Amino acid sequence: MRPRRRWKGRYTGRPCGRWAWPALWSVLPLLASGCGGDARVELSAADALTAVAAQMRVALDEYHAEVETADDARESAVTRAFVERVRQDAADAARLDQHALAFEEALRRVRADRRTEWQRRTAAQSQVEAVLEVARGLRRIGIEGLTLQDEVKRYLGTLLERRSDEAASRGPSDGRQAVGGGG
Numbered sequence: 118m119r120p121r122r123r124w125k126g127r128y129t130g131r132p133c134g135r136w137a138w139p140a141l142w143s144v145l146p147l148l149a150s151g152c153g154g155d156a157r158v159e160l161s162a163a164d165a166l167t168a169v170a171a172q173m174r175v176a177l178d179e180y181h182a183e184v185e186t187a188d189d190a191r192e193s194a195v196t197r198a199f200v201e202r203v204r205q206d207a208a209d210a211a212r213l214d215q216h217a218l219a220f221e222e223a224l225r226r227v228r229a230d231r232r233t234e235w236q237r238r239t240a241a242q243s244q245v246e247a248v249l250e251v252a253r254g255l256r257r258i259g260i261e262g263l264t265l266q267d268e269v270k271r272y273l274g275t276l277l278e279r280r281s282d283e284a285a286s287r288g289p290s291d292g293r294q295a296v297g298g299g300g
Contacts, residue, residue: 156262159255166252173245177238184234188227195223 199220206212 156259156266159259159262163252163255163259166248166255170245170248170252173241173248177241177245181234181238184231188231188234192224192227195220195227199223 199216202216203213206216
């Protein structure tokens with residue numbers, strides 16, 4: 118296993134930064150309370166998760182750009198060092214062969230580090246996609262919850278209208294006789 122690379126940039130060893138996971142964990146209470154069936158909570162949680170995923174994507178893009186810049190700088194430094202060594206030892210064929218092997222090994226390490234970073238980026242992007250999938254699911258549940266609430270409201274509204282229409286069609290005398298007749 119390769120040790121982590123560090124440079125003077127903002128590299129923390131975490132592709133999503135230190136803030137992304139606490140932000141995601143802060144949304145979990147909304148998810149848990151969303152199980153109660155309040156559609157607004159599910160929709161709010163979905164919006165929060167979408168915002169967290171967007172911030173995670175920004176952090177991933179910044180991280181990738183920083184690593185790419187650092188790798189480019191390393192590659193340039195390796196190339197400059199190789200050229201300097203070739204200039205110094207141009208007459209010594211054995212030393213030139215050693216320098217060429219060292220140059221190839223340094224470039225191989227840079228390429229390996231780039232592959233590792235790309236794999237980490239891909240894994241982190243799949244985590245972003247998972248967060249977005251949860252947000253889509255919550256949004257779908259919220260929308261279905263709103264639809265169900267609307268149906269219940271419509272049913273109760275229709276029921277109350279029918280009762281009030283029936284009471285109005287009976288008239289005030291029917292209502293008094295029913296109340297008065299019982300006593």
